[in-house]
Amino acid sequence: MEFDFTWVLLGLPFFFTLGWLASRLDLRQMRIENRQAPKAYFKGLNFLLNEQQDQAIDAFIEAVQNDPDTSELHFALGNLFRRRGEYERAVRVHEHLMSRGDLSQPERDRAQHALALDFLKAGLLDRAESALRKLEGTPFEEEARLALLSIYERSRDWANATEIAARLGNSSQGSFSARQSHYLCEQASACSASGDIPGAISLLQEACAMSPSSPRPLIDLAKLQGQLAQPADALQTLRKLYASAPQGMPLAAGLLANVALGTGQHSAAMDLLQASYRQTPSIDLIEAIVKLETDPVVARHWYEQHLEKQTSLLAASKWIAGEPGRNDHQHTLVQRALDQATKPLMRYRCAACGFEATQHFWHCPGCQAWDSYSSRRIEEL
Numbered sequence: 001m002e003f004d005f006t007w008v009l010l011g012l013p014f015f016f017t018l019g020w021l022a023s024r025l026d027l028r029q030m031r032i033e034n035r036q037a038p039k040a041y042f043k044g045l046n047f048l049l050n051e052q053q054d055q056a057i058d059a060f061i062e063a064v065q066n067d068p069d070t071s072e073l074h075f076a077l078g079n080l081f082r083r084r085g086e087y088e089r090a091v092r093v094h095e096h097l098m099s100r101g102d103l104s105q106p107e108r109d110r111a112q113h114a115l116a117l118d119f120l121k122a123g124l125l126d127r128a129e130s131a132l133r134k135l136e137g138t139p140f141e142e143e144a145r146l147a148l149l150s151i152y153e154r155s156r157d158w159a160n161a162t163e164i165a166a167r168l169g170n171s172s173q174g175s176f177s178a179r180q181s182h183y184l185c186e187q188a189s190a191c192s193a194s195g196d197i198p199g200a201i202s203l204l205q206e207a208c209a210m211s212p213s214s215p216r217p218l219i220d221l222a223k224l225q226g227q228l229a230q231p232a233d234a235l236q237t238l239r240k241l242y243a244s245a246p247q248g249m250p251l252a253a254g255l256l257a258n259v260a261l262g263t264g265q266h267s268a269a270m271d272l273l274q275a276s277y278r279q280t281p282s283i284d285l286i287e288a289i290v291k292l293e294t295d296p297v298v299a300r301h302w303y304e305q306h307l308e309k310q311t312s313l314l315a316a317s318k319w320i321a322g323e324p325g326r327n328d329h330q331h332t333l334v335q336r337a338l339d340q341a342t343k344p345l346m347r348y349r350c351a352a353c354g355f356e357a358t359q360h361f362w363h364c365p366g367c368q369a370w371d372s373y374s375s376r377r378i379e380e381l
């Protein structure tokens with residue numbers, strides 16, 4: 001039986017027509033989709049670039065409604081809500097993402113991280129902690145640990161902070177030994193306040209071993225030894241401070257003078273103070289030297305030496321105050337004015353945020369930075 005090509009020729013126009021109709025339907029569907037989600041998406045991006053966040057949110061909501069399966073739109077919308085402080089709406093967006101069964105594991109990890117940030121920004125620390133703990137073993141693990149460390153520091157949970165800092169130190173985040181040393185000092189302070197002196201000393205010794213170049217553990221240990229009427233041990237600890245962390249000597253100058261008065265080792269303490277002063281001139285070191293100096297004339301001469309090294313209103317005020325035979329009314333008025341003018345110069349300043357305080361902080365109460373306060377007064381910066 002021969003094949004009749006007539007039917008093929010007659011069928012070609014029919015199949016061509018079917019193909020043409022199918023392509024038109026596909027093009028129409030593409031145009032509909034382009035008019036909906038992508039148009040709203042790009043409109044939202046345009047508003048966002050122009051810092052019109054209200055209009056951007058409306059555009060992204062429209063895009064999500066037209067294409068609810070697009071995860072990127074959900075992430076963009078949730079981030080916008082978080083930036084605006086609308087944390088409840090951000091949480092709802094990210095929780096909706098987490099509830100989707102078709103979400104891939106990388107996107108699920110990303111949604112979990114975004115949800116944790118929502119809780120953190122909203123101040124819901126317990127929920128943020130739980131969400132961050134679930135990110136162990138994910139690409140967001142290091143970021144989650146840093147956020148957890150911030151939470152534990154804010155809540156003064158030093159035990160958990162020590163655990164997280166140790167994990168970060170074992171990873172590629174650098175050394176956290178100095179910060180762990182601070183955590184041990186904080187725990188030692190709590191032990192001392194509760195009467196557990198042996199526990200406090202043990203923690204401070206551990207802190208000294210963990211970060212030998214940190215001044216705080218040695219200063220805190222010397223203070224505790226001074227309170228326990230162990231001035232000889234305190235003097236030995238302050239010698240270690242000068243050897244390993246000389247930048248902290250101005251903070252321990254007054255303590256060193258008191259220890260010397262308690263032990264009678266004026267000469268040893270004076271040598272240590274003068275050596276430290278030659279290395280780092282400071283008004284606090286001068287004050288400690290003057291406190292140990294028995295001759296008033298020599299003591300006053302130390303302020304003159306300091307004025308030759310630095311233009312110091314603090315030293316000038318102390319020098320005038322020690323001028324012999326001047327107790328008249330005019331002298332009192334001048335001294336009162338100088339004392340008032342030097343008060344702001346006696347403060348300490350955070351190098352990270354500029355927060356000023358009359359006392360030295362190891363942990364800035366303003367920006368929560370560690371070791372951001374110089375050991376020197378504002379006038380000497």
